[in-house]
Amino acid sequence: METKRVKDSELVLSQFMQPEHANNLGNIHGGVLMKLMDEAGGMCATRHARAPAVTVAVDSLTFLEPVHIGDLVTFSARLTYVGRTSMETEVVVEAEEILTGRRRITNRAYIVYVALNGQGRPVEVPCLSLETEEERERWKQGEIRQKERLVRRTQQSL
């Protein structure tokens, strides 16, 4: 099986936030941010697998600060851990106040995708080569999170 690097699939999506993205408080709707986070993570996973990837789990999704109309928001996605057919991505959201340049990290999440074959069944994905100490540390943490998810999955299906 082929091996790919983290940098081969990592990406950044950008979106300028407009009034149609806001909730009735005037902040950007959490669902809009979640959709874009899922899109960024999904494209990163698809890029690694070069196969369609579906979302199976989202965890540690936090909203640290509100995002406002007029912010330029980036969604940075990279792989942290890869199983046989599953891939964990870390997605970090950063909002930039376009007039002042002030930047804030507003959201973070770990999202897991599974690559599918033409029959809609899980298919093996390339291995991930870890090139830096940070990548190795993220992998260790991702492996722990994935074990915990699978325990929860078993408990939920009882």
Ligand SMILES: CC(C)(COP(=O)(O)OP(=O)(O)OC[C@H]1O[C@@H](n2cnc3c(N)ncnc32)[C@H](O)[C@@H]1OP(=O)(O)O)[C@@H](O)C(=O)NCCC(=O)NCCS
């Ligand atoms: C993805 C799907 C086909 C997997 O089917 P399945 O019968 O659970 O397949 P498996 O048990 O072989 O699991 C496949 C992989 O997913 C992982 N997985 C399954 N459920 C998981 C969960 N809740 N959390 C984390 N990983 C999970 C398994 O560990 C396995 O990974 P591995 O091959 O790296 O070890 C099925 O769960 C599905 O269709 N889910 C709906 C996806 C969807 O519609 N998403 C929203 C829109 S994109």
